[in-house]
Amino acid sequence: MSELAMHEMNLLAQKLAERAAAEGLIDVSYRLLDSPLGQLMLASTERGMVRVAFAAEGFDAVLGVLADKVGVRILHRAAPLDDAATQLDEYFAHWRTHFDLGLDHQLSSGYRLEVQLALPKIEYGHTMSYKEMAALTGRPAAVRAVGTACATNPLPIIVPCHRVLRSDGSLGGYLGGLEAKRVLLDLEKASS
Amino acid sequence: MEIKTNPPFDLVVRDHGPAVLRMCSALLGPGHDAQDAWSETFLAALRAYPQLAVGANLQAWLITIAKRKAIDALRTKHPIPVESLPEQEASVDGFDDLELLESLHSLTELQRKVIGYHYLLGFPYADIPAFLGGTATSLRRAAADGIKTLRKELTNSKDLS
Structure with missing residues (x-):
């Protein structure tokens, strides 16, 4: 496709998204954001942010899962995610230590959701072990389940699963890769 | 899967x-x-x-x-009353819609539109002068010339692939 045709296509797609939004036809809006961790994909529903994805996950694959779990009417639309993008920019610039965003937790349930709801209790610049997190949620034996809850956190960075480490201080795992986890921990250490 | x-x-x-x-x-x-x-x-x-x-x-x-x-x-x-509505889609043997579409660009504007209105949208030739002027006979001739060009082109591109 020529550059001009591509431009026309993008404008048409953008107008379509605005009209669709005005008619309440969108299940999920998404946009991309450049960050020190590479490109991120942000997705939201009417209720709030529903997903933050790393490039390594494959954005189209993530959109496919959202189509399956949330709804097929997914369109690229930046406006509803502007606030989230600004807050993430501020976070990466060391100006922001917590997020103030509406969240839609519909991708999680049960104990995983409980853990993810408890994660913001770990403050910026601090860390906790999987074991401590299990105790904090009232299930001290559920260390592995805490690990799973962190690994399947649909809202990484904003819901700070990167602040949970192994008891010996090693990093454990991270959806965005260990390097991403290290970058986030270093970023918070440098500012706090 | x-x-x-x-x-x-x-x-x-x-x-x-x-x-x-x-x-x-x-x-x-x-x-x-x-x-x-x-x-x-x-x-x-x-x-x-x-x-x-x-x-x-x-x-x-x-x-x-x-x-x-x-x-x-x-x-x-073209708020000219068109008598019969396109109900049944006419189709050209051997062309599927998209292949036909992609080839339409090698035609003159008139040929492209007549073929588009008749074969893709299903308008009878008698109705097309309301949109494009001319007569049903002249438009039918334009379509026939266009189809000839299309056949040649589609045959050539099939030979190539």
Whole structure:
């Protein structure tokens, strides 16, 4: 496709998204954001942010899962995610230590959701072990389940699963890769 | 892997948006009318998308909607009463819609429009002068010349592949 045709296509797609939004036809809006961790994909529903994805996950694959779990009417639309993008920019610039965003937790349930709801209790610049997190949620034996809850956190960075480490201080795992986890921990250490 | 859901609509727009725009441009001329028909097509598609059968042929589905929108656009622009509505789609042996569409660009504007209105949108030749002027006979001749060019082109491109 020529550059001009591509431009026309993008404008048409953008107008379509605005009209669709005005008619309440969108299940999920998404946009991309450049960050020190590479490109991120942000997705939201009417209720709030529903997903933050790393490039390594494959954005189209993530959109496919959202189509399956949330709804097929997914369109690229930046406006509803502007606030989230600004807050993430501020976070990466060391100006922001917590997020103030509406969240839609519909991708999680049960104990995983409980853990993810408890994660913001770990403050910026601090860390906790999987074991401590299990105790904090009232299930001290559920260390592995805490690990799973962190690994399947649909809202990484904003819901700070990167602040949970192994008891010996090693990093454990991270959806965005260990390097991403290290970058986030270093970023918070440098500012706090 | 079992397909449980149709793809995200954004992917449908990215995959099929350009072809639908080419079709609208071929029928309505490039510019505003084609863009409006494109927008109406995808908005209608978006409304119906959650109810669409999983694994449906998305391209065929979109082309069907786009045809309806192109007919609407022609009727709005040419409020001359057209006696018979296009009900049955005429088809040309050996062309499927999209192949035909892609080849339309090698025709003159008149040939492209007559063939588009008759074979894609299903208007009888008698109705087409209302949109394009001329007579049914002259338009039928233009279509026949165009089809000859198309056949040659499609045969050549098949020989190449």
